[in-house]
Amino acid sequence: MLDTFEILTTSGVVLWSRTYVPVGASIINSLIREVFIEERIPPPSDAGQKPTYKKEGYTLKWTTAKDLGLIFVVRGCLAVYQSLVHLTWIDKLLDNVRALFAGIFEEQLKKGHTSVVDTDTFGPYFDRQVQELERANEATPNVKLTPPSSTENDSAEDNAPPVLQKPQRPLYDTSADSTPVPTPDTSRPTTPAHTHLVTAKGGPGPKGKLSRRDKKKVAALNSAPASSGDEGSARKKGKASAKKNRVWGEFGAEEEDPSVVLDYSQGDIQNSNPRTEALEEIKSETWGRKTAKGEFVLKDLDEEMDEIIAEQNAKRESLAYSKESKGLVGSSIGAIGGLFRNVVGGKTLTKEDLAKPLKGMEEHLLRKNVAREAAVRLCDSVERDLVGLKTGNFTTIESTIRTSMESALTKILTPTNSLDLLREISTINTSQSRPYVLSIVGVNGVGKSTNLSKIAFFLLQNHHRVLIAAADTFRSGAVEQLRVHVRNLKELSAREGGQVDIFEKGYGKDAANIAADAVKYAAANNFNVVLIDTAGRRHNDARLMSSLEKFGKLANPDKIFMVGEALVGSDSVAQARNFNASFGPGRGLDGFVISKCDTVGDMVGTLVSMVHATGIPVVFLGVGQQYGDLRGLNVRSVCMLLMS
């Protein structure tokens, strides 16, 4: 069963929550950290289901309302969630609650400079939703198994419009049918609202607005609250129906009849007006005819809920697909207005507006040597950020996308914890009194040994005693090469006070054992730091990669850095992934050293690709041939290079 349902803002304030089993907040925090901030789990692309996140025996499902800055999270025990039926049910709940909450509290949420949203009234709505969906789940399992309407979900928004309509319908049908009403065919209150949805979806954009205005009118006409936004009326409604709600839960279907009949009369009087309006609106649509012949319109919480949901969905739809203008005049005026607003700003961005500039941005990134996968992901996250936003004054779409892309790049490149190698070394040396072990892996010829000796030089400048272990026992000349480096470094560091030596066992031996021996030797001979060079290996060669796991276990380095060239193209993603996965479960890379950055000019996209693939930060950049040509990463400058 459900443990918790929480609605929180992106700024972290919990607006509303329903807890069935109290558990600490840390799980949702780690969801936010890992998924929303570090984006470690890429949202699955299958359109059917919401992404899930598992941690410490709990399963979380979530959805977001970007325009309002809301996150909806469901948490439950893992064991229960393994059944598919439950999963679909939860998806639907998330969608419905999102629509409901957005509909009821939209005005409060849009208010600036406050975090207070009075959500006391939301309880009954939520309970009703849960009841309804639960009942639907028990009664009609075959309906349940239809794909839920998570199509507007952010992770799955690339669905084509025609596909949208199909999975959309079951949601409303089930939510309608699931409420046991004596005359389900004629008196379905949701049907007008439902057709609203359909018209708005198929038809031109302004319809969406029109239907909302209708709702306002309905709200004005009815003393009974029928529409969104009005907080006071919503509260009244909420309380009234909460009582009814309890009766339903305990006594079942017999109790329903009188209450429904009571509502018949009232609903008929009050809502004849809006219903005809709805009819008029639907005229152009073949869909509406069939469904809108209901005689009575009931007013109760169910209906209100469905209405709000339908309205919200209609709004989303119309926002997303508001392109077809009617005539030549309309379209040209719209185009001119759009152009004008594009220059002046204040334009609400839709997917279509963004498509072309984003394509350009993607191409621009590809030219900067960013792997396609990473470029697509960046563009997607920019799109997710911007759809539904208004451009600022005197900013074009392009410049808005630019700023958003810059912040996306900054976010992806900025490490979660800044790595301070020197301080870490001194911490390990003093607290655990053992040498600090750092090892370097990578593909052949990317500059592992060179960067290793650069790091050694950097450490020697800071008066560390460094042991370099030659664990490349495969390539001929590898040990000799390191020997030359060590000789040079010895001469260079003689004055500085550092001390460096090499640990070698010749060729053909097992690298992991040599590394482990080197660590022991260093501990015995009072070295601070052990740097382990490894043989280069192709990342798609399973045999070579498999030896890394043993290496990781035996040598047990404090840090494993992977060297990647800035020259490599889209292969960088696969390289980073395979190396990261090669150390077995529970161990991965700790950072990247990107070599040969001086040779690529401003095409430093490899940095982004590698970080994108693994979420592991870039620690050093190699920028030249000298020992001193090692640099820390400056995120701002890399962003500027990428955006130039």
Place this chain on the structure above:
Amino acid sequence: MAWYDEDSWLTAAFSPRLSTVAVALTLVLVLPVLLHLFIYRRATPTTLPSLLLLGPSGAGKTALLTLTERDAAAPTHTSTAPLAIEALLPPRLTPASAHYRSPGDPAYERARRFLLVDTPGHGKLRHFATAQLASPANVRGIVFMIDAASVADEAGLNEAAEYLHDVLLTLQKRYTGARTSKGPVEIPVLIAANKSDLFTALPPQLVQINLEKAITQVRKSKAQGLKDSGVALAADDDALDEEREWLGEGGDGPFEFRQMEEVGTSVKVRGGNVLGGDGPDVKDWFAWIAQQL
């Protein structure tokens, strides 16, 4: 009906008819009013003094924000977006600028209002905070929240110290980089040692000593560390070629918060707790805030 016909709208617009004159007159009269209203509406609401809430993730920034806004702290999670709220000083406190005003004075009430700007503390999302710091518009002070319990161990202390180092360095740069001899407006910093109700929490004095030590370490390893890639990658770009600057007195000796006063930033450490069994204890912090308003 083409535009050159006698009864077309264009002809009518230039003919001395009463309706044309009326339309022109209303336009002339109404347009300035509308324009004024438009500009007036746009320009007003920016003058509240604001306080920035910075600090590592999980320190209790958003909790303090909700406590300020409502009287009890709401449950919160990790923030991913900044949030600004309009807050009011607690009733007993008098803002420093309104010290001589009587409580009935409308200006007194106005002086008690301020914006509290919460920023995400996660390492990847600090650019929100740095952007705020880079162009502080009417920022009266910075509240740097830390978890007094997590400062006791190495990792938590280092994270807080690194962030605080960056913040103080930005403030120092702002002072030393100022064009005028007078220097920019002071931005004081309050280090709010939160969660002092916990058993493992350090007292404010100890927090201060630990932070000063850790910042000295950060400064030292920054001095020894590698150079930024910025200069090497974009050698021709002047904007990136910024020289390094050390926090405190030229970066020598142990760092103390006292040294920041030379660059127009006073740093105070006060303890308190937003949550807790005996209710929140934030009066020290609000007293500090009242001094800055």
